[in-house]
Amino acid sequence: MTDFTLDEIRAYYACRVRDLGQTSAKMWRGKCPVHHGSGDNFAVDSTTGLAHCHSECGKGWDILGLEMELLGIEFPLAKDAVYALIGRPKQTYADRDIVATFDYTDEHGTLLYQVVRRYPKKFAQRRPDGHGGWIWNLESIDRVPFNLSAVLLAKNVIICEGEKDVLTLKRNGIVATCNSEGAGNWKSELARHFAGKGIVLIPDNDEPGRAHVLKVAASLHGIAATIKILELPSLKAKGDVTDWFAAGGSADQLRTLGKTAQVYTPGFAFVLAVPSEEDKWVYDPSAVVKEAGGLDRFWNLAAEEGIPTPYAQLTEDMSGGLRKGESYIIAGMRGSGKTSLMLQFVSKALMQGIGVLLFSLEMGQRDVLRRLISIRSKINLAQLRILQKQRISGTITTQDISLLIALERRLKSVTRAIDNMPLLVHQKPVVTPAYLVSETHRLNERHRIGLVCVDHMQLMSSDGNEKKEYEKFTAISRAIKGQVVRELNIPGLIVSQVSRSNSMDKRTELEITDCRGSGALEEDTAAVILLYHDGEDLKRARESGRLGSGPIKAWLKLGKNRFGQCPTYLELQHFKGFTMFDSGDERDFISETHFDTEALNRAEGRV
Numbered sequence: 288m289t290d291f292t293l294d295e296i297r298a299y300y301a302c303r304v305r306d307l308g309q310t311s312a313k314m315w316r317g318k319c320p321v322h323h324g325s326g327d328n329f330a331v332d333s334t335t336g337l338a339h340c341h342s343e344c345g346k347g348w349d350i351l352g353l354e355m356e357l358l359g360i361e362f363p364l365a366k367d368a369v370y371a372l373i374g375r376p377k378q379t380y381a382d383r384d385i386v387a388t389f390d391y392t393d394e395h396g397t398l399l400y401q402v403v404r405r406y407p408k409k410f411a412q413r414r415p416d417g418h419g420g421w422i423w424n425l426e427s428i429d430r431v432p433f434n435l436s437a438v439l440l441a442k443n444v445i446i447c448e449g450e451k452d453v454l455t456l457k458r459n460g461i462v463a464t465c466n467s468e469g470a471g472n473w474k475s476e477l478a479r480h481f482a483g484k485g486i487v488l489i490p491d492n493d494e495p496g497r498a499h500v501l502k503v504a505a506s507l508h509g510i511a512a513t514i515k516i517l518e519l520p521s522l523k524a525k526g527d528v529t530d531w532f533a534a535g536g537s538a539d540q541l542r543t544l545g546k547t548a549q550v551y552t553p554g555f556a557f558v559l560a561v562p563s564e565e566d567k568w569v570y571d572p573s574a575v576v577k578e579a580g581g582l583d584r585f586w587n588l589a590a591e592e593g594i595p596t597p598y599a600q601l602t603e604d605m606s607g608g609l610r611k612g613e614s615y616i617i618a619g620m621r622g623s624g625k626t627s628l629m630l631q632f633v634s635k636a637l638m639q640g641i642g643v644l645l646f647s648l649e650m651g652q653r654d655v656l657r658r659l660i661s662i663r664s665k666i667n668l669a670q671l672r673i674l675q676k677q678r679i680s681g682t683i684t685t686q687d688i689s690l691l692i693a694l695e696r697r698l699k700s701v702t703r704a705i706d707n708m709p710l711l712v713h714q715k716p717v718v719t720p721a722y723l724v725s726e727t728h729r730l731n732e733r734h735r736i737g738l739v740c741v742d743h744m745q746l747m748s749s750d751g752n753e754k755k756e757y758e759k760f761t762a763i764s765r766a767i768k769g770q771v772v773r774e775l776n777i778p779g780l781i782v783s784q785v786s787r788s789n790s791m792d793k794r795t796e797l798e799i800t801d802c803r804g805s806g807a808l809e810e811d812t813a814a815v816i817l818l819y820h821d822g823e824d825l826k827r828a829r830e831s832g833r834l835g836s837g838p839i840k841a842w843l844k845l846g847k848n849r850f851g852q853c854p855t856y857l858e859l860q861h862f863k864g865f866t867m868f869d870s871g872d873e874r875d876f877i878s879e880t881h882f883d884t885e886a887l888n889r890a891e892g893r894v
């Protein structure tokens with residue numbers, strides 16, 4: 288938890304939650320801004336900034352968590368927003384992910400090292416380098432217990448698994464500690480600090496948590512005066528003492544439980560069963576509502592979260608865009624521009640601050656980045672290439688040279704600002720379903736991934752067991768749906784290349800049955816977006832010579848649409864020079880594009 292000053296806490300709540308009244312020396316109360324409640328159920332501790340809704344939400348937030356909840360944004364953006372609001376300087380990109388820092392000090396309070404918690408949850412350790420900077424390891428550093436100065440003064444100490452829990456207990460007037468680096472990393476050098484003390488160990492509610500407290504207990508056996516292990520009742524899988532307090536536990540109840548806890552002796556056996564992790568997949572009706580964020584949210588169908596598509600109409604047709612935990616297909620023939628279309632989806636997601644992982648099996652990382660920047664800066668790369676060639680050959684006009692310089696300057700300035708583009712392009716040429724799953728999980732540990740894309744599915748390899756093409760696509764589709772988008776709770780967007788088995792088939796309109804492995808796609812995906820050029824307009828374009836640069840009329844057809852009607856058709860114009868599809872709808876970003884067609888024609892020597 289980031290520490291805010293009293294003034295900062297006041298500034299934040301004055302801006303975000305109206306009409307909070309003071310009910311005691313340190314508590315403010317008012318209407319819950321999250322579920323828009325009518326009673327005074329929203330309580331804020333004005334000294335810590337921690338808020339709790341005692342009504343429908345039934346949960347609490349720190350300031351950054353509340354900002355994420357209120358604005359529906361990810362942690363780094365919430366941190367930026369809060370800092371701007373309370374007047375702190377803007378964070379560097381690397382620091383935006385830091386959720387909290389925990390100081391480990393010696394008995395005099397001098398900083399020895401620090402544990403850094405990042406978003407998403409990931410820990411690192413660092414120590415002062417003596418010059419105002421940090422060394423990011425704890426090599427040859429003796430570990431100390433967290434909160435050491437309080438531990439040394441206390442007769443009784445609770446040992447739990449994480450710093451967050453120690454601080455929860457501290458806020459409730461209880462002295463607690465933990466070791467750095469989490470479960471399994473208790474070092475024997477820590478034991479001496481607990482000589483003669485009464486110790487209560489509270490394990491996190493999972494097997495590693497239990498193994499950890501047994502290791503700590505064994506290390507303190509014969510050193511501490513007494514050792515007890517407290518199994519907190521009715522804790523969910525992986526739950527900790529902070530969860531227990533959040534569910535309504537009090538310091539007095541905890542003290543009572545501590546008195547009756549089992550005394551540790553070698554060969555200690557736990558009484559309660561550890562809940563299965565698989566329980567997270569199983570819901571009863573009240574759990575469904577709770578998971579949705581309360582009754583209001585459960586029934587607020589209009590606000591169903593999804594990443595908007597590049598086209599407002601398509602987003603509406605799909606009832607809210609790309610939803611978490613669902614996979615989507617963009618299907619098109621070779622040359623239909625399906626990669627360009629996919630990049631427009633990616634660009635839209637990036638502009639919302641959503642992290643994107645793109646497995647680009649066809650296009651190189653440079654082309655991906657150039658195309659995204661051209662979409663963002665609204666510049667025609669075909670035009671740029673022609674002008675650059677003319678500059679080399681000395682045939683460029685003075686008018687066009689200033690245009691070229693302006694285009695290059697704009698591209699470079701947008702490229703310099705790409706640190707706000709949370710994109711990862713994965714370039715490994717051979718990708719199997721199992722590899723895609725493990726890589727997405729691995730990268731998700733370090734980066735916030737909010738959308739995973741594959742371009743394209745036919746270039747993926749099989750894990751080796753599937754003989755038929757149909758079986759291969761089924762395996763890919765299952766892996767993406769079952770082990771990526773469901774488990775990470777993000778949407779997946781898969782590009783699929785269509786090829787007609789019958790070359791005599793001259794239809795331009797696509798059907799789902801044209802997709803290879805269509806059975807699996809049909810079952811596993813929430814929507815199939817079919818992209819094709821309009822047959823009539825294609826003929827006219829061929830005759831008039833605009834086939835190369837466009838615009839050519841194209842259709843987006845929703846051939847499957849689990850959350851809306853189908854089929855639906857959206858008419859687009861394919862500007863090939865811009866590698867862009869334009870809907871002409873003023874609600875869409877791309878329609879703001881200033882296509883400099885006059886300069887393009889000049890550059891191509893047509894005028």
Ligand SMILES: [Zn+2]
Nearest residue numbers: 319322340344
């Ligand atoms: Zn609430």
